[in-house]
Amino acid sequence: MQRGSDRLSRHRDDEMKHELQGLLKSGHPTRSEEWHDPEPTADDDPEIWGGPVTPGRAGTSMEAVRLEAARILGRGSFPATSVELARGLRRKHAPDALTEAVERLPRKETYATAQELAQALTRREAS
Template identity: 40%
Template sequence: MERSDKHGPRQDEAMARETEGLVRSGHSGRTEEWRDPEPSGEDQPEADFAPNGTLTGGVPEGLTPEGVEGRSELAAHLGKEIYPARRDQLIDRLVENNAPARLVSAVRDLPADAEYQNAGEVASALGYGHEAHRF
């Protein structure tokens, strides 16, 4: 058994005994049955935040789920060290990082003389939307 630096050996062993039921049998480790959480009743709905889909995170105001995904993909292929950057630099980085052709094609349609300070500005210029700030 691994010893901790925060507790003494006696407390480590007591804590191991407390969790032994969970670790070994998959059953509750509670010593008193009344402390076990009760299962949902038959007439109770399932506790699910997104019953009709998969919950993957919030969508900021001003963006769509597709916009969030596109901005994330764009940022992943560009990185943050490229900024400030112009269109040709962005295209070079996307090609270098094997970005999908649809993303490279979309960036090719941006104005050549515009300078972008971050992925949010590029995403906004591509029509993914602009996140409304809370501050």
């Protein structure tokens, strides 16, 4: 089994570099046909298109914060204090806004689940 680029993909890579050269130099689409350009994001697109889910940002629900915290930390991180959770978030390269929000939580309080963490984050940001 061959691992790595073969003759065809090397040529395709060169084609793609040539196609993107104008975009990379100018910083905006350079095609004359508008239908070639990617469609911009809409107001009702999922959160993933709007950037990282962070507590305190307008439109971010407790469920979205819980899902993001659970996705990054996993079950093995709980129960833990905010210091331990912030350390785990930094180790797993979580968005800074989420990590900083966890660091602002009370240091001595222990969170048993991602649900408890999300409730504390959204309650703290709402007040």
